Amino acid sequence: MRWSIAIRRVLSVVGFALLFLPVQVSAEETVCIQCHSGQEGRLKAPVEQWRNSVHAANGISCNDCHGGDPTDFTMAMSPDRGFVGVPEYDEVPEFCGHCHLGVKEDYLGSAHGKALESGGPQCVLCHGSHGIQLASIKLINKESCTRCHGYERAIKVKQAISSTEATLTSLEESVASLHRLGFDMKRMKENLFAQRNAFRQIFHTVELDKIKRQKVKFDKELAVIQGQVNTYEAEISQRKLVGGGVALLLLLGGGIALLIRRSYHKEE
């Protein structure tokens, strides 16, 4: 009898302990990633670079640029399934321009684009390829630009756009944070996205006067968005003030109730 009780107890607690065992989870991947992960050298390198890229973060995978069938090992690299492989140097703007249409237009019209056939810069020279990161003003830097020409003009472009870029970045952070709090930011986010794309597009023209003229227009648009963001942020501050007050009152009420309880203790 004593043994059976002991066994029952052990069974009960072992079962109970099972509740707390740890695990790991893995994400599903395309056949491109699965196959290239097992390769060596330059065939493997793009996988890790891509994993940390802005493309990966937004669900843009190998097949979105290189074509092919990401679900079929045997046909993954078949031209019949749209596989285009690695583009030639001067094909890169067309390659990236499948998605980045506006930027492609401005780039092709710029001094950079016009110099493409004679070995001028193209997208991946500044942005990189598989490990591509969210474009930022940091891409315009002395080290990068002086590979081909002087930095004097580039720094002027950078100075002209830096304040607008900073506003854009700050607004994007504010919008993301407001969205996280449950505010419906869809329209504002779309508007900001459109503004950012249009703004980034113009400085691919690398024409300083044009950039300065357009910047004024963008700054006005962004000021309107900033006004709306400020309204939301003021509301959040007000909410916190009220919430903090109510929480304090509740704590005070709880404290008073405990003091009353203590007075009963003395009577008991």
Add this chain to the structure above:
Amino acid sequence: MKLQKDAMDWLDSRLGVRELLYNNLNGYLLPRNINIWYTLGAILMALLGLQFLTGILLLIFYVPDTEKAFASVTMIMNEVPYGWLIRYLHVVASNLIVAFLFLHMFSVLFMGSYKRPRELTWLSGFVLFNMGLVFCLTGYLLPWSQLSFWATTVATDAAGAIPVVGDFLVEFLRGGPSVGAATLGRFFALHVMALPMAFLGLLGFHLFCVRRVGISSAPFGDQYQPTELTRSFTHDEHLDGVPFHPNYTIKEISMVFFALAALVVITFFVPWLFIPPEALVPANPFVTPEHIKPEWYFLWTYQVLKIFPSKLLGLSAQAAVMGLMAILPFLDLGPERRPAKRPIFVTIYLLGIWV
């Protein structure tokens, strides 16, 4: 004052209200060593009341339609006056309720309060705990977000591992081969009608058991001695105890205030705490989120499924654990409730929490 007295006299002459109130409030004596863990029931009842209230308010604007559900929740959050507050209180309180349910269950386990003659109190409480989890599962789907859709897909998919009836069960739970309008319809009906009614009924039974058998003494201190049980029913009297009202109710009120303060702080300062980013994106059956993970209170089921080589084994292990927990008072028959005298149980109990 006179009107109140007249009303009371009128009720008393017909229903004996004064005697009823005295027997259940001032005349109802609780053990002197009753501690803070005993207030969890009151906290849970207060939060449940709030859930009913906020749930009814949300129902006014929520539309249980796959095309409109997400938009209606967005509207509640952005256009309905104080809609954001009502929804956040509902979401945060649901998580706090699960946390307090866990604490309530763990404290009962630690103090051995589930033991005879309180088997039915434990069993009804354990079923209520599981119903609370089902409440959360069904409520999770209602906003029809990416998180709702995929968490429900994963949760209902698990039933498919059961041999023979697995596929039927999955289809029964979803109302079709995949999560869709039929799933939303049945989860909505469960969440706002079937579960609340069943929950209230069982809660009534749970409270009846608590009152009828009497509150158990905390198994601590020199005065506590395990009692041998008689075959016939006896109410656990505490003749030298303290009155339930006002001596203990005031303690419960203070704890309820503190719990509500925690609820308010989370609601106003970190409302996103229990809302992952995927919950802010409308459901899309064609895009699987990269990092889909169940709510914190379902992580243990998820973990158990992952450590076993097959889902069936994982589900069986869970069923075994839950089954054991449910019938624990029928297995653990010894009268000893002092944790210091139950080293095996307490060691594994603490190990479990630590792991």
